[in-house]
Amino acid sequence: MTVIDSLPEFIAAIDKMGELHRISTPVKVELEMCEIADRVMKMPGGGPALLFEKPVLRDGSISKFPVAINLFGSMTRMAMSLGVEKLDDHGDRITKLLDMKVPEGFLGKLQLLPRLMEVAKFPPRMASGTPACQEVVWTGDEIDLDKLPVLTTWPEDGGPFMTMTAVVSKDPARGIRNVGMYRVQVLGKREVAMHWQRHKSGAAHFAEMAARGERMPVCIVIGADPASMFSASAPLPPNIDEFIFAGFLRKAPVKLTKAVTCDLEVPADAEIVIEGYIDPAEALVVEGPFGDHTGYYSEADLYPKMHVTAVTMRKNAVYSATIVGRPPMEDFYLGHATERIFLPLLKLTTPEIVDYHMPAEGGFHNLVFVSIKKTYPGQAYKVMNALWGAGLMSLAKVLVVVDDWVNVRNVQEAWWVALNNIDPERDTRFTMGPMDVLDHASRAFTYGSKMGLDATRKFPEEGFTRDWPKVIEMDAKTKARVDELWPQLGLGAGK
Numbered sequence: 146m147t148v149i150d151s152l153p154e155f156i157a158a159i160d161k162m163g164e165l166h167r168i169s170t171p172v173k174v175e176l177e178m179c180e181i182a183d184r185v186m187k188m189p190g191g192g193p194a195l196l197f198e199k200p201v202l203r204d205g206s207i208s209k210f211p212v213a214i215n216l217f218g219s220m221t222r223m224a225m226s227l228g229v230e231k232l233d234d235h236g237d238r239i240t241k242l243l244d245m246k247v248p249e250g251f252l253g254k255l256q257l258l259p260r261l262m263e264v265a266k267f268p269p270r271m272a273s274g275t276p277a278c279q280e281v282v283w284t285g286d287e288i289d290l291d292k293l294p295v296l297t298t299w300p301e302d303g304g305p306f307m308t309m310t311a312v313v314s315k316d317p318a319r320g321i322r323n324v325g326m327y328r329v330q331v332l333g334k335r336e337v338a339m340h341w342q343r344h345k346s347g348a349a350h351f352a353e354m355a356a357r358g359e360r361m362p363v364c365i366v367i368g369a370d371p372a373s374m375f376s377a378s379a380p381l382p383p384n385i386d387e388f389i390f391a392g393f394l395r396k397a398p399v400k401l402t403k404a405v406t407c408d409l410e411v412p413a414d415a416e417i418v419i420e421g422y423i424d425p426a427e428a429l430v431v432e433g434p435f436g437d438h439t440g441y442y443s444e445a446d447l448y449p450k451m452h453v454t455a456v457t458m459r460k461n462a463v464y465s466a467t468i469v470g471r472p473p474m475e476d477f478y479l480g481h482a483t484e485r486i487f488l489p490l491l492k493l494t495t496p497e498i499v500d501y502h503m504p505a506e507g508g509f510h511n512l513v514f515v516s517i518k519k520t521y522p523g524q525a526y527k528v529m530n531a532l533w534g535a536g537l538m539s540l541a542k543v544l545v546v547v548d549d550w551v552n553v554r555n556v557q558e559a560w561w562v563a564l565n566n567i568d569p570e571r572d573t574r575f576t577m578g579p580m581d582v583l584d585h586a587s588r589a590f591t592y593g594s595k596m597g598l599d600a601t602r603k604f605p606e607e608g609f610t611r612d613w614p615k616v617i618e619m620d621a622k623t624k625a626r627v628d629e630l631w632p633q634l635g636l637g638a639g640k
């Protein structure tokens with residue numbers, strides 16, 4: 146597959162797949178676009194990607210920036226955006242990279258070379274010449290965020306929000322970059338509120354800058370190569386630069402350029418970059434409410450205000466957005482890519498994990514099914530504790546552990562087995578921990594209980610001494626006979 150370097154290339158690739166739907170009817174950025182996108186995202190398979198060619202701004206004028214939505218919103222588009230046929234292919238690449246034991250013999254060692262050469266492609270490179278993302282530059286009084294087609298998604302939202310962002314910042318002590326997908330509320334022509342939640346790297350950088358009493362440079366990227374945009378949403382450890390990870394996914398470096406008014410680098414081929422700074426000496430501002438991933442409104446809260454010092458863009462920039470709300474939405478596919486790509490990393494520290502799945506209904510944190518190869522008593526609890534200690538997985542509210550043969554990606558199968566296998570009082574454990582900022586039911590903001598359900602087959606040491614029944618299965622001979630008979634039965638293709 147060819148490497149996709151920019152949003153226009155991504156849109157062209159989707160068009161070629163026959164999955165791009167252009168809308169030339171004028172549609173308001175306030176609510177109307179969201180209602181259309183929501184209906185499309187609820188279509189079987191996630192619906193087509195949408196390109197609104199005539200977004201209607203708040204003053205009634207037609208925006209010169211078309212709006213792209215739902216670009217990642219299907220399994221095939223998500224995989225294509227990351228240059229693979231299926232997302233597990235990246236998981237397999239990670240497994241191979243982690244398995245770096247040096248092979249025997251000269252030829253064996255030679256075979257390592259291509260893998261090591263590939264690693265050299267990961268770090269970003271600086272682009273030469275005038276970058277596409279700076280073909281047009283607004284500074285000073287020219288800056289007017291009202292000219293961008295920023296969506297207001299739900300009726301009780303606190304205002305317009307940019308949603309499909311890659312927010313670039315730097316750890317002031319170690320210089321490590323972070324790129325995070327955080328929503329950004331437009332407060333005025335030159336001011337926005339930055340919604341990085343307390344568990345996220347951007348918030349950690351801000352806390353460090355505030356402790357030093359220094360202004361924090363920030364860039365908001367809208368529309369870049371899809372691997373960079375996905376990486377911004379991925380729960381990478383804080384010391385890994387998302388642009389390096391994007392380089393791994395793309396198998397080619399991300400091309401960066403210096404921002405015009407702040408000391409940060411941004412993707413050279415981005416559509417729009419909003420540059421600015423946050424002054425930690427300034428009071429926090431009210432951000433929200435916002436119709437959120439959970440399908441509920443999240444309450445207004447206090448977040449830092451960013452002052453915009455420049456808006457740079459391509460000549461014919463496309464504005465990209467997503468909407469969140471009652472699942473399933475486009476974010477399910479981004480989360481699903483994370484799920485598949487991070488499986489080998491979870492297995493690295495918890496090798497009994499066979500597979501895991503976060504169903505759309507649970508958002509990212511409410512429900513995680515995990516299958517394990519259980520060989521000793523208490524192992525399901527060991528796995529739960531490991532997951533509740535692993536990065537953003539620590540925010541998982543309900544973990545359901547089943548045996549290795551269960552296909553956890555089939556939610557019906559997972560529940561069928563889990564509900565059969567539990568004695569609720571014996572097999573449920575509660576613990577406490579950090580909760581997602583968006584969880585509205587926990588007893589306190591970002592703090593509450595978690596539930597683990599051990600739905601594995603129980604060992605005698607776990608107090609189970611009765612016989613364990615067999616799962617019903619037809620014998621192979623009868624199955625083969627019915628396969629033969631099937632075409633004569635007039636029952637369709639069957640299985």
Ligand SMILES: Cc1cc2nc3c(=O)[nH]c(=O)nc-3n(C[C@H](O)[C@H](O)[C@H](O)COP(=O)(O)O)c2cc1C
Nearest residue numbers: 325326327328340341342345346347378379380476
């Ligand atoms: C569409 C979308 C919107 C998101 N909005 C936010 C947000 O407003 N604030 C936030 O902290 N995380 C948000 N997230 C989740 C973060 O992008 C995710 O946790 C990511 O790992 C954060 O990066 P970091 O670990 O580098 O901080 C969003 C994710 C998606 C897919």
